[in-house]
Amino acid sequence: MRTASILLGIxxxxxLFAGFLPLLGWVNWFAxxxxxxLGLLLGVLxxxxxxxxxxxxxxxxxxLRLLLGGGFF
Incomplete structure (x- = not known):
């Protein structure tokens, strides 16, 4: 489970790197x-x-990125 947790974190x-680009903040919600x-849950377990x-x-x-971008941008 540790390996799966780290892979999900990666x-x-x-x-997150894609979500830092301007106008792509919505990527954080889905990617x-x-x-x-899920990785956090597996790490705790x-x-x-x-x-x-x-x-x-x-x-x-x-x-933080979602907060600074108003949740979408």
């Missing part, structure tokens, strides 16, 4: 948050602090 991180949330922290950071950055 997938979310790739979506960043769902995999990172696997009791792996590194994977949990990594996914929490990705979720936090995506939430």
């Amino acid at each position: 997938l979310g991180l790739l979506g 960043t948050l769902p995999p990172a949330l 696997a009791r792996d602090r590194g994977a949990t922290t990594f996914n929490a950071v990705v979720i936090g950055l995506a939430a």
Whole structure:
């Protein structure tokens, strides 16, 4: 479960990079948050602090980007 959690976090991180581009903030709703949330859940279930922290950071950055962009842009 640890490996799946980290892979989902990396997938979310790739979506986060795309979501930082102007006018692509909506990508965070579909390509960043769902995999990172699932990775966070798997990290908690696997009791792996590194994977949990990594996914929490990705979720936090995506939430910050959505907050600064008004939720969509």
